[in-house]
Amino acid sequence: MPQALRGSPSPSGPRTETIAQDLGLSGTVENQKPYDVRIVAEGEEEALHAFVEGLKVERGPIRVRDLLVRWSEATGEFPYFQILRGDWQEELVERFDVSAWLLYRSIEIGEENLALGRENVAIGRENLAIGKMMLDKQDQMLDKQETTISILRNIKEDTSEIGAIKEEVSAARYEARREREEIISTLKSGSLEEKYEELSREIR
Structure with missing residues (x-):
């Protein structure tokens, strides 16, 4: 169910507006003397919790020292989120x-x-x-x-x-092989003995 968030942090207005628009919230942000900023935001509870976390900044020129938050039922009076200058x-x-x-x-x-x-x-x-x-x-x-x-x-x-x-x-x-075959052939033909006898005669 849509709810409303009201608080007094000290962030930059345009930065707050950007965060609110990204989360689909409606409401306003305006400077309060001496150094505070007043924010009213309406939307789904989950988006509002994310919005609160997004406001907690201590970086560069922005220092959120304290964040006071009050929850209430949404009124539906804000068509969109804007900066009140x-x-x-x-x-x-x-x-x-x-x-x-x-x-x-x-x-x-x-x-x-x-x-x-x-x-x-x-x-x-x-x-x-x-x-x-x-x-x-x-x-x-x-x-x-x-x-x-x-x-x-x-x-x-x-x-x-x-x-x-x-x-x-x-x-x-x-x-x-060739010489072996010749020897075998000679032995088979018996010519070896004839040659031996011829040699013996010549020697005598």
Whole structure:
């Protein structure tokens, strides 16, 4: 059920108006002498609690030292949330507060961007280190490839030598088989004894 919130914090009017509008609240905010601000807000209870939490600020030129809150039934008299301004001097002070808040916020954003920049630099350095490691690994892989190619070339040369040796062995085996076959043929034909007798006669 819609409820009303009435209090006297000390936030900036435009900032209060922005928070209220974001939460869908209606009501008013106006400066009270000497340093207070009076706020009347109506809306859903959950949104009003979020509104109260949003008013608790101690940052930059805004310092909410105390927050007095009273709850009551909503009247529905406010069509939207607005700032009730006083004389021109009061409005000038209000605008100065807004300018101070914007300046402080810009400083905060600058510091946040600076922090992000430092993080990006750190990430860039890490990426650079990773890139160097990858290049080193690629160099190692290239060295291994060159070594492998050299070994393959040596193996090819050794294979050629082995082929020549195999050819020589094959030729020797062929010659041995041929001589063996001649000996067997001679033994079978009996011509070996005739040759032996011929040699014996010649010796005598």
